[in-house]
């Protein structure tokens with residue numbers, strides 16, 4: 528029997544693993560600069576926790592949760608998202624009582640039973656942050672800007688500049704307010720009124736009309752019908768309206784490019800007031816070419832070879848955009864999960880998707896930044912120098928070479944010819960091969976072969 532990774536999962540190795548670690552490390556650095564502390568929660572929790580927080584009538588709980596019973600019959604679920612576990616930990620460790628303000632982040636695997644598609648897996652990675660105890664929109668603004676900063680670091684904003692000032696490619700914050708406990712029902716009624724006026728909604732939508740009408744706006748089948756959704760923000764109560772206006776002005780001060788998006792409701796039950804998504808144009812359906820095209824953007828593949836992409840023009844249709852990060856405020860969740868009444872706001876981004884976009888529009892900087900370690904191969908032309916070469920390899924792995932500290936050392940492998948070793952060095956993408964040859968070694972020297980231009984020079988061992 529041939530074993531394969533379970534459907535919808537994948538092994539991440541080679542450069543993909545390096546990219547994933549690089550993204551998470553960048554995120555850690557940025558979060559720390561903004562005063563966020565890392566939390567690592569278990570990857571499974573009691574299923575009832577997610578049912579209560581995410582909400583029963585959501586796709587996540589209805590269809591996508593990986594649930595199982597352990598040997599004692601406890602009903603558990605692999606975490607489908609990060610916020611719930613973090614809130615549970617926040618309450619369990621009494622951080623709602625101990626700390627006036629708490630800022631946390633996480634990075635790790637999430638699990639959802641979904642139909643696998645490009646860039647979407649059943650085990651996937653998210654990076655997210657949660658800001659507790661501040662009800663002012665200052666916290667919302669900080670969370671949104673933090674998410675934008677992270678995407679900037681990956682080079683997404685730089686892509687926008689290369690794309691003729693966003694003519695083809697655009698990253699934008701889509702923003703909406705869902706209201707608080709006081710005004711939410713008004714928004715809901717207005718929306719239901721509008722939805723009832725539409726004819727021929729699909730079966731799914733009709734079912735949601737009662738249980739979760741906000742969720743209908745996400746329906747892929749019916750979305751084209753939702754052309755005149757009532758301006759929900761005009762039904763907000765005074766407090767919610769004030770907060771929404773203040774948030775918008777804070778984003779303007781920070782020069783953050785946002786748009787109020789009436790259709791944006793986010794599928795989860797726990798959101799209150801602010802919800803947002805950071806989206807970019809659906810560039811995954813763009814055309815590639817190795818010759819310049821008019822109005823195209825110059826990208827680079829992983830070998831820094833240029834290629835050109837002509838992307839779709841920004842499409843007004845909301846289904847034609849890709850969500851890179853999303854989040855919102857959830858002022859009732861901590862209390863709903865039996866904690867103190869604690870306002871909170873957070874976001875999460877999908878690592879796989881962000882990396883696909885970053886790679887598709889790769890710049891040399893993107894590839895250089897995660898390929899930090901230069902590969903060096905230590906080879907032997909004469910078998911009797913094996914131990915000397917071995918001890919040299921250990922030494923440079925520990926201390927680096929004089930001119931490059933960040934190296935990744937391979938070899939030596941004995942019992943193989945020099946030709947075999949050089950071929951292998953090429954295969955792993957070594958930048959240089961250091962060759963131990965008897966005649967040179969007697970003079971305290973080795974040969975250094977530049978694997979790109981194949982030029983070979985002599986170097987003294989103690990100077991390397």
Ligand SMILES: [Zn+2]
Nearest residue numbers: 707710764767
């Ligand atoms: Zn309100």
Ligand SMILES: [Zn+2]
Nearest residue numbers: 729732746749
């Ligand atoms: Zn529908």
